[in-house]
Amino acid sequence: MTLELPIVDDTGVWGAWMSMLNVPAISVAMELKIFESLDGQPASAEDLATQMGYQERALKALLPVLSHLGFLNDYNGAYQLTASARSYLLNDSEFSWGGVFRREGRMLVRHKLLVEAITGKKEVHDGRDRPAESWESGQVDIQMAREVTAFMHSHSQASAVGMTKSIDFSSINRVLDVGGGSGCFAIALAGMRDSMRCTVMELPAICELAQEYIANAGVSEQVDTITIDMFRASWPEGYDAHFFSNIFHDWSFETCRELANQSFDALLPGGRILLHEMLLHDSGKVPYPVIAFSLLMTIGTMGQQFTLPQLIEILESAGFTNISSCHSYGYYSVVSGEKPV
Ligand SMILES: C[S@@+](CC[C@H](N)C(=O)[O-])C[C@H]1O[C@@H](n2cnc3c(N)ncnc32)[C@H](O)[C@@H]1O
Known part of the structure; x- marks a missing residue:
């Protein structure tokens, strides 16, 4: 049996699915003080990994997501905070959304898994969470x-x-x-x-x-x-x-x-x-x-x-x-x- 393709491609569904990573990308960056580290001092994923003792592979996937969401500017691979991140995503800002993202992050398995991917400190999970x-x-x-x-x-x-x-x-x-x-x-x-x-x-x-x-x-x-x-x-x-x-x-x-x-x-x-x-x-x-799919990997x-x-x-x-x-x-x-x- 040969299947005929639907009249529209599946990119809309991919976009909806991958948007699930928006919240953990922000909540993890706040928890791990990534915005604080990049405030005033642009850094590449490699530099940030060295400075903070984090995993380069995970930062290389996370920073482009935060850039795409409008919270980091990417100057040829060096990332710096945008005005939006400086106002709302620094933990000690007067207008910080820390209260929201701490609570949202606590409720998400993917927040915990992303923290582990960035810090390299793995905990035991249901094997289905990390099939690889x-x-x-x-x-x-x-x-x-x-x-x-x-x-x-x-x-x-x-x-x-x-x-x-x-x-x-x-x-x-x-x-x-x-x-x-x-x-x-x-x-x-x-x-x-x-x-x-x-x-x-x-x-x-x-x-x-x-x-x-x-x-x-x-x-x-x-x-x-x-x-x-x-x-x-x-x-x-x-x-x-x-x-x-x-x-x-x-x-x-x-x-x-x-x-x-x-x-x-x-x-x-x-x-x-x-x-x-x-x-x-x-x-x-x-x-x-596609950027978010890389973070999911x-x-x-x-x-x-x-x-x-x-x-x-x-x-x-x-x-x-x-x-x-x-x-x-x-x-x-x-x-x-x-x-x-
Ligand atoms: C990401 S899935 C891709 C499945 C399929 N090719 C697709 O694109 O939908 C990876 C697949 O690799 C298979 N796989 C992982 N490790 C394997 C191994 N050691 N030997 C054979 N297959 C393996 C998994 O069972 C899984 O079905």
């Missing part, structure tokens, strides 16, 4: 798998179908969907033509669920699953494309390099790696939901959104050539590279 910790260990129980897979399926379904309308898959016949979740991308690819074959490579509990999604979509003849822990087991060979959607953004640069190397080794010569991600760029013209995973040059660097270092990027759907792009023949 379970992914890293390769241990995901069926209850968590069901919740997280339904979550991923919701936000990926339209972009999966949208991708098949904008990216050329005419020379690709066998796709390994690495960390393919519900299988929504593999299912959408199978809908392109009967000869397309896809395999969803996932952890055991997620494979079980993906099989349900695949059967419900009526594409079991074309899409199968393989239980592989991508960090611990060798990857299957014989595929002419490896597709990664929202995988690199879960991991550090070093881990992404390892994934790219694994992919390079397992792909057929002439095969392609395809990275489906929302891209940051340095121009400051990145849509707010620092809260729940070991990663962040990447810029195109960063992904190019990772792919080139693994040996991929002919690297290109193409807008896919909504806020997503596909960055692809080729394993030389």
Whole structure:
């Protein structure tokens, strides 16, 4: 069954969802005295991390969010308070909104998780709050798998179908969907033509669920699953494309390099790696939901959104050539590279 796209894209929903980070971004910056530190003394995320002993990765994601909200000015990577932040977000200002944001922050799990991401002092949480910790260990129980897979399926379904309308898959016949979740991308690819074959490579509990999604979509003849822990087991060979959607953004640069190397080794010569991600760029013209999505990654995973040059660097270092990027759907792009023949 081939799904038709809705008449509008999903960017409005992404914007509404990502606005949930507005309050924790402010409440955490107030609690951790980030506005006080930047008052009068502009600093980059790197400088602030050093001065305050905070985590650079989390500050690199938080400061652009505060800038986008109008509370910091960004002078080529050096951040300074705006008049609005100076009036209302310094804790000892006469007009401080500290009372509001302390109370709001106390009621939000994401406030606590963001404090931990910035200070690096982790507390024990429900494993579902930070799924990447379970992914890293390769241990995901069926209850968590069901919740997280339904979550991923919701936000990926339209972009999966949208991708098949904008990216050329005419020379690709066998796709390994690495960390393919519900299988929504593999299912959408199978809908392109009967000869397309896809395999969803996932952890055991997620494979079980993906099989349900695949059967419900009526594409079991074309899409199968393989239980592989991508960090611990060798990857299957014989595929002419490896597709990664929202995988690199879960991991550090070093881990992404390892994934790219694994992919390079397992792909057929002439095969392609395809990275489906929302891209940051340095121009400051990145849509707010993408900036906020990067902050969400620092809260729940070991990663962040990447810029195109960063992904190019990772792919080139693994040996991929002919690297290109193409807008896919909504806020997503596909960055692809080729394993030389
Ligand atoms: C952010 S989700 C992306 C899901 C899907 N590709 C999408 O874009 O909707 C990351 C996926 O990677 C899978 N994953 C994480 N660690 C893994 C591992 N060690 N081996 C195989 N898959 C893993 C997770 O189960 C999860 O489905």
